[in-house]
Amino acid sequence: MLYVYICLMSLRHALMALLAATPMTGYTLAKQFDQSAAFVWHAPHSQIYPELRRLEEAGLIAGHEESRGIRGTKRTYAITDEGRAELQRWVAELSPPPRERDGAYLKATYFEFGSFANARRQFQAHLAHHRQQQRQWEAHVEQLENRDTSLLRLRLAAWPEHLHDAIVAYKAHVYRGLVTRARSEVEWARSGLDLVDRLEAAAGAQDASG
Amino acid sequence: MLYVYICLMSLRHALMALLAATPMTGYTLAKQFDQSAAFVWHAPHSQIYPELRRLEEAGLIAGHEESRGIRGTKRTYAITDEGRAELQRWVAELSPPPRERDGAYLKATYFEFGSFANARRQFQAHLAHHRQQQRQWEAHVEQLENRDTSLLRLRLAAWPEHLHDAIVAYKAHVYRGLVTRARSEVEWARSGLDLVDRLEAAAGAQDASG
């Protein structure tokens, strides 16, 4: 029986990529994932801690216990040479495109099951969410371009200077892409609201004439 | 212990929404999901058959065995009134926005771990995939606008005529949104390729001068 997931498992590589910038604890990694909006991959700490143990067991990262205050301890992880090699393998690998799976669009497909007011409410929520996302990504792009995030500075320090521009450029390109995405979601919701207005007007006209 | 998924489970509603158009077998439903590119939610048959049984047990759909040829049988499912009510509840409910989780963008963030040639290869694959997606969604929008899909015709037949425009319009709006999405992914990949060209030229210039 050969069950092999062909690596949807990006969490592992996201963790290694972060640790390639600087050693960190699980807690700090978790903050990167769910507190800071600046990360492309979400994960809760309950997924991160076990994964770190597995990565350590696989030799891709190395953890060591540090003291924190008098009785407290914390475990700081650093990427290993094997981990770096695995990151390189992963970056070179072509991943299968993700499966289409969008709850908001699915629901919008069937707005006829609800009222015009409901369709409006749904589009408004979509709009509000993605407008906020857009602002967050925009802010992050600016930070990246100014090289003004602590993690980026640490990352740059680990590479020869002639590569710095490329490192920043790739990241800025990603987050600019997310800005564009968010913007087009906003636009989609806005034109959805227009659509609902037109449909409701048409329905009203029909009532009046019928 | 109260573990309740607050309904990421769109598969259930996707199935009911399809069955609201016309009764179907699991096989036919599965084709809608993974053969036809025209569906927003992917699911393999191994997920669909058990889910249908669960929906039936919950009274949201009703299945009945039909004969197929001499010895063969098939099970056709139809939505129930309870199922229709559940669809209405679902459409009226605000779902939490999906978590950011994009493998391609995550990888692109760390292209510095690979070569320029690799970055180019990744962007090209991204471009090719989304260009194809774009064409598929475009074709589907046209079919919808012409009311030229069998499922849509069946669906319209189940509703009073004054609602037909809205039913078509919502669906066309969704698939036009997907076209826009695909287009901006194509554009993102294209400008990614430009970026790699610039970075490589800059690196070459540095080699020459250094």
Place this chain on the structure above:
DNA sequence: ACAGCCATGTAAGTCGTTACATGATTGC
């Protein structure tokens, strides 16, 4: 003393994936 953050886990469940299986029907 207490709040808020730092820090690390476990448990139980759902969702989605690939692979493994089987058999009938239809058309050539």
Place this chain on the structure above:
DNA sequence: GCAATCATGTAACGACTTACATGGCTGT
């Protein structure tokens, strides 16, 4: 006869989610 398609499942596993838990440190 044989291939393609119709039709329906199960098994094992990996991925992700929510909730349950615990305890130390820091500043007021």
